[in-house]
């Protein structure tokens with residue numbers, strides 16, 4: 039499972055370094071803008087609103103998404119699963135993740151097509167009075183969903199093995215290297 | 218019988234929906250005796266602002282009314298031409314000019330007319346909806362009557378062209394959608410905005426905008442009624458003919474309604490204490506400054522559009538001619554710059 | 558497939574996968590995709606999915622969320638909550654009821670600089686739980702009270718639920734924050750009274766005795782508490798004084814917290830990194846819900862369910878008070894079962910046409926709705942504040958739900974009723990402060 043671990047490190051880097059920096063940048067852009075407006079009476083970050091809305095915030099989300107998914111931050115109802123015996127619980131988990139995988143394969147297909155169309159049609163975004171290519175940002179959506187799909191497949195394999203052995207498969211624990 | 222999904226990203230209270238999309242759909246349904254019927258979606262239920270073209274091309278909807286061209290971030294580069302500053306123009310005048318521009322057979326670039334350059338490659342058919350009324354310069358607080366009073370003031374810009382104009386004016390442009398401008402104006406994030414007065418109602422801006430300079434138009438926003446080609450080809454020639462005629466009629470009706478609403482909202486706001494000052498009553502310094510900013514905006518837009526590889530100069534020139542033909546005025550120096 | 562059969566199918570899918578424990582966001586995606594497919598067919602996906610997913614994430618008003626999360630995370634990591642509670646602890650004279658009140662006030666003050674109710678509940682359970690027990694409250698009540706105090710983060714503005722409501726209805730978020738202040742303070746008062754009425758005491762317990770060991774309230778604790786008050790002034794003063802927008806207040810609040818705590822040597826670069834990482838992960842999770850809800854909402858629009866509901870509600874449109882009360886009850890129930898962001902994202906788009914047709918003030922309704930949903934943090938089966946407090950204290954959550962639900966029900970009746978009968982409680986402040 040070295041590849042899987044490596045992927046975890048990559049996701050951790052994307053979220054903690056990439057997305058974390060985005061949040062820091064977002065804070066600083068706003069602080070500098072307000073400072074410029076009230077103290078210097080000038081716009082220190084032209085197009086700040088567009089930069090946050092179109093660039094920094096989407097990057098933050100799609101970079102943080104795979105790790106948030108891997109670490110199980112997503113809310114769900116766990117009442118039924120908790121009440122079931124081991125084998126039934128694992129079967130249920132397999133079924134639920136398999137459906138989730140199908141949904142995300144479909145979504146990824148369409149977000150991939152959308153990103154590709156954005157690239158071929160040279161779709162642009164507006165920042166201040168200028169236009170910039172949008173496709174590098176659009177590409178982040180299929181990237182994030184693709185990583186989530188790999189995670190789902192890994193979960194399926196893990197749950198399948200656990201079901202076959204009749205106990206949890208500790209060796210392939212899905213936690214990111216940093217915990 | 219054909220049933221078409223027609224979609225507005227704006228709510229029914231907006232003049233491009235209540236006074237355009239609905240009357241258009243009603244008229245088509247009536248004139249075709251129900252052979253064409255519409256399932257109507259409003260307020261972004263099915264399409265969101267600035268993504269109408271995706272929905273048309275993807276086949277999610279058959280008709281977008283309106284297709285908000287200015288929000289399509291660079292996709293309709295020449296359509297911004299209606300946002301260039303003019304003098305003494307209203308919606309009816311500009312809508313006539315815009316209809317003419319869409320029908321115009323002047324070749325702008327590569328042997329293509331405005332329609333062929335701007336609309337055809339998108340695999341849609343389009344007609345103008347009425348342009349907005351004149352975009353006015355409004356402030357939350359006193360009108361500055363000197364260049365130094367204006368300098369550095371944070372003002373909301375709604376489009377790339379506004380940003381150019383505000384830069385030329387020497388204020389600080391802050392880009393945000395109109396829906397965010399109420400909060401920003403009431404908190405001083407911005408101290409002014411450019412918007413048509415008739416549009417204030419949609420965002421409750423009559424409560425915050427206290428002073429407005431009238432008589433100079435920071436352009437008129439234009440948008441389209443659009444149907445995707447696949448759907449268009451399913452219509453019979455008679456239906457297509459009816460559609461084309463109705464689209465033009467409704468655009469002009471819409472324009473008359475927009476002009477009336479602009480006056481109505483202005484009177485209402487004036488009654489509530491909002492102050493409207495004609496540009497001609499401002500100091501000479503301010504008049505000259507705004508005229509210079511207007512002319513420079515034409516120049517900068519032409520340069521930027523040309524630099525992006527589009528026929529900005531030819532478009533601006535043809536537009537200027539049509540505006541003058543319909544009775545509008547250009548800011549001093551624009552005619553010389555365009556070599557009219 | 559007939560449309561009514563399709564609706565049943567979607568509803569079944571939704572309920573089934575929710576119960577089976579699928580991620581709520583995935584349930585929303587699945588039900589929305591299935592619904593669109595059954596209603597119209599595959600051709601809808603091309604024009605909707607890609608753009609909805611990207612552009613929903615590309616939203617300025619929602620970009621406020623991680624900034625408020627960051628501010629709260631920094632304060633937690635800087636240990637400010639410890640000092641705040643210590644000061645309250647000392648001021649209460651180590652007596653039972655005053656310490657209960659001090660716990661609630663700590664939760665409320667924390668709430669004024671934090672937007673979601675689970676982190677503060679956990680911290681308070683660890684910190685205040687043992688002390689509340691020492692002065693005589695039962696373990697169950699002590700942890701329950703910590704959960705209640707923690708949940709105030711969602712009740713006292715700023716609140717993430719309110720940010721999401723504002724972003725989907727375009728009601729100015731600043732106005733919503735100001736409107737929530739009155740009900741939030743009233744709710745704290747109600748909780749104080751509840752503490753008096755419902756307080757469970759271990760028989761034979763004593764109070765008024767200072768804890769043994771070194772007295773931990775030093776100058777640093779008072780300085781830290783003073784800093785928190787300063788931060789409240791910056792954030793609230795900025796918003797209420799009409800100087801900066803809610804988004805700017807979030808950024809400036811987080812920045813002020815960062816600078817202040819670094820200066821006080823309470824956080825280092827590692828804390829900042831962790832605070833950033835935790836904030837973006839929670840943001841990604843919330844945004845996934847928002848995006849899933851967007852896809853589901855598309856199906857709802859196409860199916861015209863909201864409009865049919867509007868037709869059903871026709872006879873009630875003349876009495877907006879009754880509609881509001883019914884919807885609040887519905888929201889309270891939904892808040893019991895679902896995560897709070899999911900509730901607002903699911904229900905508001907469905908009921909919006911009814912609200913508009915009945916002429917209900919969206920500001921008033923939004924504040925009430927956010928409040929009722931926030932109470933769901935305390936109620937079973939999904940009550941995140943109660944879960945967080947019980948997990949932190951390693952105590953069965955079922956026990957914690959007992960007192961927590963008592964408080965939530967009383968607040969729902971008293972504060973909810975007050976907001977409906979006296980709308981001014983919500984609308985007066987926003988109409989006087991811009």
Ligand code: NA
Nearest residue numbers: 668671710715
């Ligand atoms: Na709060």
Ligand code: NA
Nearest residue numbers: 893933936939
């Ligand atoms: Na609950």
